[in-house]
Amino acid sequence: MPEVLNAKPGDGIAPDSPFARLLSLDPAALRCPFDAYASLREQGPVVWSGRLNAFVVSRYPDIREVLRDPVTFSSRHASGSSSVTALAERIMNNPDFPEDVRGQAERRLRLSRSPVLLNADPPLHQRHRRLVSHAFTPRRIAEMEPLFQRVTDELVDAFAGKGTAELVADFALPLPMTVIATILGVPPELMATFKKWSGAFTRGVGALDLPHGEICELFRSVGEFYDYFTDQLEIRRGAPADDLLTDLLGARVDGEHPLTPDEILQMLVQFLIGGNETTTNLIAGTMLHLLRDPVRLDRVKADPELVPALIEEGLRLEAPTQGMFRTATAGTEIGGHPIPEGAMIYLVFASGNRDACEFADPDMIDLDAPRPHHLAFGRGEHVCLGANLARRESIIAIRTLLARLPGIAASVEVDDLDYHPTFILRGPARLPVTFTA
Template identity: 50%
Template structure:
């Protein structure tokens, strides 16, 4: 066992403090979760307009039941689609932005993967599985290790490296861009698109300039991949776009353009931002704990359990959204039909009724029961890819770097302004004696 900061070290706060994006609560929301879990585990929040569910048992029950709980609002009210709805009601915004918002809303009418319910979800997932073949994923392991070595070669020899920009972000961004056939020359633009889609998640308000920037980038993403899909139809190549266009099931229609574009958005965000946050949180935990580093260096097999503990303790996505199809009871509380539900997986993952010593890292017990990747019908499609990337990267890093330490242990770490996406903005780390 390795000690972790328990929930009592998080600031005293309410869930509304988290929704207000109070920086110390965004950084450490687990105290607010624990208070909510103990006092009112299923409750309606006026500010969010949703029922908040915090206990592991209740969260799991909802995740497993795709019949009574719909995914049609899977990104909740704080999302690009949510902002788009607001834009159409705001005559003060430029006409171009309003047209871009209308395009987003029209595309969103095609319920895809994360936003679809059975039986549509089963059809789409089967088609995507035909493209995400084990061969394609396995082939990436060597590429990730090669890229990791290149990034380590660029670490500062006598000073700190910001591992977000220099390690955690380039690895998943390069992998998903490679899968989608995006050339290296487009990497900076690709990152801007990813940022645009995630800026809308987990923040309940945005200023006008931010909204215009978001939808300029969103529209550019749609334009680029519409053209790329047209090219692949004429000239298929060995990449994910061509595979998705070719995917067929007996008796089923191929994926539509709207379905394809919405899938690509989900691949971009899930394959890039969340894995970046996973890797950064892993490095943050390692940098604070030399004994943990040494344990993983001595036994690389434990990296798998370590990553599951990072996913449990510092999940890149702190919650999942559902909508009650009919009036239903959750944890003894009645939720009306069409009631929006926010399942706080970040709370469920630390529920002491399920996990002994829930705030500590346990490398010896496989705690893959965490709910960070969801469960049941909508378990995360890319979880094996994320784990493969992260394990390959950490294996190389631990082999080559003899010491990983925070550049300034007293400096407060700043997290992105979101109550849903949980990620560190910048993390300067020093690496002693990296082998060359």
Template identity: 50%
Template sequence: MARCPHLAYGPMREEGKPLWIERVQAYALTRYDDIVEVLRSPERFSSAMASGPGSVTPLARRLVADPGTGPLLRARAQRRLDISASVVLLNADPPLHSRQRKLVNRAFTARRVLAMEPSVRRLADDLLDAFIGDGRAEMVGQFSILMPMTVIADILGVPPEMHPTFKRWSDAFVAGTGSMSLGDEAIAELFACVDEFYDYFTDRIAERRENPTDDLLSAIISARIDGETPLTQNEMLQMLVQFLVAGNETTTSLLTSVMFKLVGEPELMAAVRADRELVPVVIEEVLRLETPVQGIFRTANEDVEIGGVLIPKGSNIYLVYGSANRDEKAFRDPDELRTDRASEGNHLAFGKGEHFCLGAPIARLEARVGINAWLDRTTEISLDANPGDIEYLPSFAQHAIKRLPLRFTV
């Protein structure tokens, strides 16, 4: 299922009705039009539980309620609950979401993203320099993880020596989403990492208050909602968590999936090498076909009927982006990568409407620059493994390759 979830989505779309998924305690929507309708109706469908019942906050809630939870883990879980009680961005509904988004929009304007391109290109070349002479590399660990991690760390003012720790924190926050079977040891490690993150950025916030710089953290501290109300400490920490996760995992998956598609289809690779204008087109098609975030959750604010099914008020709804992006009614030849695809339907890899991903321009920039750098520095790239041996993360929410061994010539 993790490797090819699309085989399961097709029959669900044909059924046309929301399907109750006991394991995630949600009604799954798989059709493009139904999902877009929910995304465009924030007054009827709340984003309060956007990461779903398997994410870190619900896990913390269960730990606090369990009398068998040890004192240290209980304290860490309670801290998570206290901080996550502050509703920001991903979990905020209008009008609060609209006001908060205006505070951080300036960090993601087209002009600022364009200005990042030279530094992102230097980063891509530096990463390639480390292994280009070897003739082989494992793309995920040696490139796809490091590129977006470095970019978001720089945006947040995290120094290079902290980057490995920064990545470990990101992994911890993501571990609670999409996996419903974490063991006791993994849960303890997860909350230890969450605590470290909070401690580190609590100190950095205090430092930036005294000595502001030009990074996003300083901008968040100085921001004022409606021109007068500053963000609270917990709101800032919650916002930083979202930037950390969004700026890391999805772009790692995208870079790797684009390369896997290229090395698996020699004709496509040749076409892209011959015409680099196709690189952004391929990126959009891979976003659609191999959607990094397979879905997101909403909560019904009222009783609603979708596809003939009555969904009670308060129910979780899982919007399966990965299915919508292959919906036959929204896309011609939905399972094919087409370099001539018109915009007959916009993919949902970055969402739509009020909560369209803030970092989409940066993800697209990193993917375009990263793939072009590989093509510039090599004459041939091939998979250094059996395609059937490529493993994916065991997650229903994330679609990501764990390792991608490559062989290349320069």
């Protein structure tokens, strides 16, 4: 990542603070990062973090204003210093990494020079959205609902007679992964490999330190992903299929030139993470909220029409993507705090979603008046392209679980569950449950 400040401010994050523990991936802080966010909001609208090399913005109004101004606040480095691209830069500066890993890092850096969607700025961002948005329209999502329901039922069929399940590994993870793999035309026999590729990309997000061996394994998996889909794109050029790869190759709007191979590969990575990992965490996190409150569980089970409201509150309270980065393209200010040109900014969506200045009783679920103006999918120019997809998959998933698993309850103490080791992506690593077989 670029060095952005000639004279960096003093670190506003104390080493023993709740937010510092969250950045260090302390398991207790990962289980409950909300004290860390509350302390940030109380401390001030903008706090400098030397660990992130970024200003941290934690209040709802300030985050909203930054998201509304994509010109002043660029998305070019949306994952900041905790990304596969940032790891690739470290590898290229370290001769201790094997030659094949350095080769994959070099390819990642080359691809990153073709920004798309999540990390593209206007007007390039609008061009990309125009080219691919037809794949995510409400009508297209509605047409895919039979696929969502079929995959959901097949997964539940596999454990419904056992009386126990681990909802992350058995359900919340394979559901969106199977859906996005199907959309991309990946055959069922490659599902385990597809899962490994997905894990590699997400492992690089929200973890500032990874062991040498884990980085090597990660980049070899990333290389396999790029190799596979490069070959598949060539196959689709000669033999089009009914999948998103063919759609991307043929995408045209008003005579615009087609997407380049590098742009398509970058989009596939974003679809992989956005259409998979975040939906997994949304389903698991929402179920966990229900399992914590048997009264609410019974209410939603008795009235499935409450599930969409539950999903919105799950998004607000558990934000599968806890935050994103921006880069100041000019000297500016946020909440009255000066921000120099080139500075990185970490927008903590999950903190804004619990800001009492915006939401009454912000830490409570409200199924009667849900707060859909949350920040879980971003706002403005970069609002999540796959938001409708995630919502519909999750609604079908939760309704099916509640209908088919009578007496469902957590089989472990839910407050002791481990969360994934990342401060950006949030979700329980496992969720064991029991129910009447």
